[in-house]
Amino acid sequence: MYRFFVEPQQIHLDDKRVIITGSDVNHIKNVLRMREGEELAVSNGSDGREYRCAILETQEDCVVCELRFIKEDAVELPVKVTLFQGLPKADKMEWIIQKAVELGVYRIVPVATRRCVVKLDAKKEKSKLVRWQGIAEAAAKQSKRGIVPEIGEVLSFAQAVEQAKKMGVGLIPYELAEGMAKTRQRIERIVPGDEIAIFIGPEGGFEESEIAQATEAGIEPITLGRRILRTETAGMTVLAWIMYHLEGE
Numbered sequence: 001m002y003r004f005f006v007e008p009q010q011i012h013l014d015d016k017r018v019i020i021t022g023s024d025v026n027h028i029k030n031v032l033r034m035r036e037g038e039e040l041a042v043s044n045g046s047d048g049r050e051y052r053c054a055i056l057e058t059q060e061d062c063v064v065c066e067l068r069f070i071k072e073d074a075v076e077l078p079v080k081v082t083l084f085q086g087l088p089k090a091d092k093m094e095w096i097i098q099k100a101v102e103l104g105v106y107r108i109v110p111v112a113t114r115r116c117v118v119k120l121d122a123k124k125e126k127s128k129l130v131r132w133q134g135i136a137e138a139a140a141k142q143s144k145r146g147i148v149p150e151i152g153e154v155l156s157f158a159q160a161v162e163q164a165k166k167m168g169v170g171l172i173p174y175e176l177a178e179g180m181a182k183t184r185q186r187i188e189r190i191v192p193g194d195e196i197a198i199f200i201g202p203e204g205g206f207e208e209s210e211i212a213q214a215t216e217a218g219i220e221p222i223t224l225g226r227r228i229l230r231t232e233t234a235g236m237t238v239l240a241w242i243m244y245h246l247e248g249e
Contacts, residue, residue, distance in 0.1 A: 001039060001040060001041050002028075002032060002034070002040045002041070003040070003041040003042070003043065003050075003141050003144055004020055004024050004028075004040060004041070004042050004043075004141070005042070005043055005044070005045045005137060005140070005141065005148055006018065006019075006020055006021075006042055006043075006044055006045075007044065007045075008044045008046065008047075010044075011042070011044055011051060011067070012067075013067070016066060016067040016068075017056075017064060017065065017066065017067060018042050018051060018053050018064075018065040018066075018067050019062050019063070019064055019065075020042070020062060020063040020065065021061060021062045021063075024063070025058075025061060025062060025063055028040075028055075028058070028063050029058050029063070034055060035055065036055050036056065036057060036058075037054055037055060038054065038055050039052065039053065039054050039055075039068075040053055040054075040055070040065070041053070041071075041144075042065070043145070043146050043147070045140075045147050045148040046147055047146070047147075048072075048075070048076050048146035048147060049070050049071065049072055049146060050070070050071040050072075050075075050144075050146060051067055051070055051071075052067075052068050052069050052070070052071060053065035053066060053067055053068060054066050054068060075144060075145065075146050076104065076145070076146050076147065077104040077106070077242070077243065077246060077247070078192035078193065078246055079106075079190060079191075079192060079193065079194045079195070079196055079242065079246065080106040080107070080194075080195045080196065081104065081105050081106050081107075081196045081198060081239065081242060082105075082106060082107040082108070082109060082163075082164070082167065082195070082196065082197050082198070083096075083100050083105050083107070083108045083109070083198050083200065083235050083239070084109050084111050084155075084160045084163075084164065084197060084198065084199045084200070085108060085109070085110055085111060085200050085231075085235060086111050086112075086113045086115075086116055086199075086200055086201045086202035086206075086231060087110050087111065087112055087113075087116045087118040087120070087154070087202055088118070088202055088203060088231045088232065089117050089118060089202075089203060092231065092232045093110065093128075093132065094131075094132070094135050095232055096108075096231075096232050096235060096236075097132055097135050097136050097139065097151065098135055098136075098138075098139045099139075099232075099236050100149075100235060100236065100239060101136050101139035101140055101143065101145065101149050102139055102142070102143045103236060103239040103240060103243055104145075104239065104242075104243055105149050105239060106147075106149055107149055107150045107151075107152060108132075108136070108149060108150075108151050108152065109151075109152035109153075109154075109155055109160060109163070110132075110151075110152070110153075110154045110155070111154070111155050111156070111157055111160045111199075112154055112155070112156055112157070113157045113201060113202055113206060113207075113210060114157070114207050114209075114210060115201065115202055115203075115204030115205060115206070115207060116202045116204075117202070117203065117204075118202075120154060125153070125154055129151055129153065129154075132151040133148075133150075133151045136148055136149050136150075136151055157210055157213070158213070160199070161213060161214055161217045161219065162217075163197070164197035164199070164214075164217065164219055165217045165218065166195075167195040167196060167197045168194050168195050168196070169190060169194050169195070169196040169197065170196075170197040170199070170214070170217070170218055170219030170220060171186065171196070171197070171198050171199070171219065171220055171222050171238065172198075172199040172206070172211065172214050172219050172220065172221050172222070173198075173199075173200065173201075173221075173222055173223070173224045173229075173234050173237075173238065174205075174206060174211055174221040174222070174223070175205060175223075175228055176211075176221075177221040177222055177223040178223055179223060180223055180225060182222070182223075183222040183223055183224070186220060186222060187241050187242060187245050188245060190242060190245060190246070192246065196242070197219065198235060198238050198239070199214060199219060200231060200234050200235040200238075201231060201234075202231055203230075203231055224237050224238070
């Protein structure tokens with residue numbers, strides 16, 4: 001079943017109508033060639049609910065749907081994970097966003113660390129954020145998420161640490177950290193309702209001073225095993241472990 005995201009005000013519970021507008025109108029009419037009576041799923045990107053609808057009519061600038069029922073199955077992780085991702089080279093960020101959304105991330109924040117090769121000026125940052133948010137929405141549709149994870153503005157490492165201090169759990173994979181049992185125990189202490197910050201370095205990793213700054217803020221260095229993982233692999237590994245721990249029953 002095809003899924004689309006709308007703004008909350010486009011869902012009218014009183015008269016059981018959902019109005020789809022924007023680029024999805026052309027996609028529904030001319031790409032998918034959906035017709036009256038066909039069913040689709042709609043989410044408002046924030047409450048995690050799935051609104052099951054059927055097309056009533058297609059107009060030039062909107063698709064009017066009948067709301068049939070609301071599905072409240074828990075498709076979201078019971079924790080909110082923010083991925084603080086050191087800016088990687090080339091188009092790796094697009095891949096990271098896509099896969100992190102599929103694995104249940106709540107928010108992704110690009111971080112300009114000391115060893116980042118990529119430098120974004122204000123104009124480039126704005127266009128990148130628009131593109132990255134579009135990739136997050138497409139991945140949320142594909143993986144049938146109930147929300148569209150937000151792509152935050154680019155922060156310095158110090159700014160990211162300040163945000164993470166407000167969360168209950170902070171983890172920073174580091175190649176010099178030891179003790180896989182300690183990592184396992186920390187993951188196993190995560191419980192539903194936690195807010196989690198995961199810090200992933202760019203290709204060159206973190207400087208020791210950044211690790212010290214994070215540790216002072218209560219963010220725990222952990223190991224991801226005996227092998228060195230690429231920046232685009234490390235975050236996915238932690239997300240997968242958290243997903244397995246919370247949904248593995």
